[in-house]
Structure formats: C-alpha cells, structure tokens
Amino acid sequence: MFGRKKKILLPMDDSDNGSSQPRLAPRSPSEAIKPSMAPPPPPKLRRRRRGMLSLLSGLLTLLVAVAIAGIFGFSMLQQAVTADGPLQSDKVVVIPRNTGTGEIAQILKQEGVIEQPLLFQAYAYMNRQRGQLKAGEFQFKAGTSVEEAIDTLIQGRAILHTVSVPEGLTSEQVLARLYEHEILTGDVTETPREGSLLPDTYKFERGTTRQQIINTMQTAQRQAIEQIWQRRSPELPIKSPQELVILASIVEKETGRADERTRVAGVFINRLMKRMRLQSDPTIVYGLVGGKGTLGRGILRSEIEAATPYNTYVVEGLPPGPIANPGRAALEAVANPSRTKDLYFVADGSGGHAFAETYEQHQRNVARWRQLEKSRPAIGPADVDRVLPEGEQTSVPPGAAPALRGTANALPAVGGRPGRGFDASEGTEKDPLKNKSFDLTKPKNVPALQQP
Helix, strand or coil: CCCCCCCCECCCCHHHCCCCCCCECCCCHHHCCCCCCCCCCCHHHHHHHHHHHHHHHHHHHHHHHHHHHHHHHHHHHHHHHHCCCCCCCCEEEEECCCCCHHHHHHHHHHCCCCCCHHHHHHHHHHCHHHCCCCCEEEEECCCCCHHHHHHHHHHCCCCEEEEECCCCCCHHHHHHHHHHCCCCECCCCCCCCCCCCCCCEEEEECCCEHHHHHHHHHHHHHHHHHHHHHCCCCCCCCCCHHHHHHHHHHHHHHCCCCCCHHHHHHHHHHHHHCCCCCCCHHHHHHHHHHHHCCCCCCECHHHHCCCCCCCCCCCCCCCCCCCCCCCHHHHHHHHCCCCCCCCEEEECCCCCEEEECCHHHHHHHHHHHHHHHHHCCCCCHHHCCCECCCHHHHCCCCCCCCCCCCCCCCCCCCCCCCCCCCCCCCCCCCCCCCCCCCCCCCCCCCCCCCCC
8 A cells, every 4th residue: 555664574583493483674774673681780889889788787797796795794784783792781871061973982982881983983973864972871781782872872861860859948948959969060140039949859961050950940930830820719819929929838838738738728818818817837937047947946935926027927918928939739729729717727736737717616626736745755846847835824815816826825915916017137137037147957046036
C-alpha cells in the first residue's frame, strides 16, 4: 500500500544457536543493536563503599568493647562501694560546716570509716544529682560501706540532741538550763522577756547555738498564742494576748495537774469578773525574787503583806507581767476555762486541790488541810514557795479578803481590806526585781520592804 514501508528480513545469524526467527532490520542507523551486558561499577566507588563499611564495623566493635568494659567496670565499682568497710563498731563522726568532698573523705579515712578516699570522692561525684554532702554529727554503723556512708551524708541523717524546758520556768531559769547543756554553743545576747518562751522538748544538731534555741522557742510561743487567742471563749475578761499569757503563767505555777488546769483557770476568771483579788502565792514569790523563780522555802507572813507590783494579795487584777513561761496546756486552759462558780481552792494533801464556791466551804477545806499539815513530821517540798500554816492564829476577821490557797493566815490591813498595792522599794537597792544576788538554794532573809 502506498506510503507504508516494507519490512526487510535479515539473514539468520549462525550465532543464534539455531534460532529460526527472522530479525527486523533497524529503522535507522542510530538504532543499531546495543550490547546486552551493563558496564561494571567504577572501581573508585567500590573502594569507598568498602572503606565506610570497614569504619562502621570498627566503630561498632569499639562500642561493644567499651560497653563490655563499662559494664565490667561498673560491676567492679558497685562491688567496691557496697563492700563492708573497715569500721569495727558504731562510731560518731562530726563533719564541720563548709567542708569539701575531699576533706570529708580524709576525715572518714582518719576515723576508720572508709579505706579509699578517692573511691569515696568518685562515687560521691557520680551521685551529686541526689544532693550535696551535708555537715553535722553522724553515726556510722560497724562495716559501713562507701555507698552507705555517702547515703548517710546526702540524706542528712545527723544525730539529733534534745533539750527539755519544763513548763513554769522563768526566762532566767530557762537560760540556766540552756547553759547547762554541753552540746549547745554560744551565748544569749539578752534575757528573753518573761512569758515569751514556749516550754517544750526541742531537737537540734550539734553546732546549734543557744540563741538559736531561744529564737525557736519565741517563734513557737508566738504561733501558739496566735492560734489559741483565735479560739478563746468570748466571755473572758481578758483583753489581749499578753493578759492571756499573764494569767496562764499564774495557772502554770499554781498546779501541775492536767486535770485541774481548766478548773484553776476558772477560779481566777470568776474572781476577775467579780473584781476579787487573785491572791496567788506564786505572785508573791515573783514579786520578791523576780526571775530567780523560787524562794527555796515557805512564804512568811510579812511577805504576804509586802507591797510589790506582782503581789496579787495586794494589787487588784492581773500583775504587770507574766511570772513564768506557761506551756500550751495552761494557755489553752485560760482561753477556755471550766464554767463553774468556784472562787477558792486549797491544797488537799494529795497533790491536788479542793475547790469551793463559798467562803464557808473554803474554810472547811482549809481546816482539813491544816490537819494534814500538822500530821506531817516536818516541812516538806510542797511547802516551798507556799504560805506556811500558823495554827489558830490564821482566822480572818469578817469583811476581810479571804485567802485563795489556804493562806487565810494573812492578816488584813487596817479597815479589813488591804489598800491598793505599791512597791516602796522600786528603783532602790532593795528592789527585788533589780537585786539578782539572792541565794535560792537555801533559806535566806528577804530585804524588808517598808511602806512609807
């Protein structure tokens, strides 16, 4: 047909292994038959691939070797730091403040806790993310390992010492107790204000100063007062937290029995509301010796009449300040006293008190107390800082202010009722609050205070 090219058959090639299939002729010279085999890759490229594989293989081998070595080394390190140390028995070691890791290692080496300071330093560096080694006084048990020693220092499990401050001590007595403690260090800058310390047992580490303990006691007292004042009874004739502390200090000195605190507080509250004088023996003592805290003997009749700002047999209402440092229980008792009609109480001879609503009941209680006093062979510790009985001479004329604690032996002033109190010795050499030379360990003569 016109315009169509004819196919040309080529002769059969002998190299076709007997194939009888004809071949088509190429349409153009450029369509010549190409060889069927691809050219080999360049030798240079083949050498580069072989070099990278070798490098990767070497790195992998090195990593495996390092990992094996690391595992082996870590295993050896763990075995070394967990092995028992050379310490044969428990030992207390003091690590001073601002001591570096190397110095700590040397201290432990000298004390026989560890044998290898370098191992201690290395393992402490590895555990630095857990915290720094702390200073203090630490107890290391026998056979303590390096790991256990570091754990003890990081966790800060230092030995804690304690100092106990009983309720009812004056601030001067508290300071004396702190100075007797051999672990505490340093001096106190000034005597704390009376009633500003909260009695309790305080824990501290070696190196703590006495001033730090005082600061802690003052902070604890402020927090306690704030909490107790917020939940006080609304009917109290108490106008301020300071007055709460003053009355609590009197309650603290009057009774040490927990089951009586709220009732004793109730007696004083009732007397305040009736504008009766508190007539508390401990206030006489504080007015005479101040912060020394105790007479060391019974109260004399002349001292009951002594006009001091703290003598509640003479002054009306509360004294000008606390007479001791009351505990939390006494503060709570004053904030929420028992609701009774009691106005009197006197010792019952068994460590407690007999309470009364009327003066007649109180007189009977006082009579029983005097019988018990007479049966005792001698004056005992219970009579210290208390009014001494004076037999039949202790009756109180009608109209006189009755005594609170069985001290009806106090003779009233002319007119049947003591006048408003004043201190004729105030500001003089005989002022008991300024004179700190009293010997409190044995009976003594208190300077006579004469009214002008």
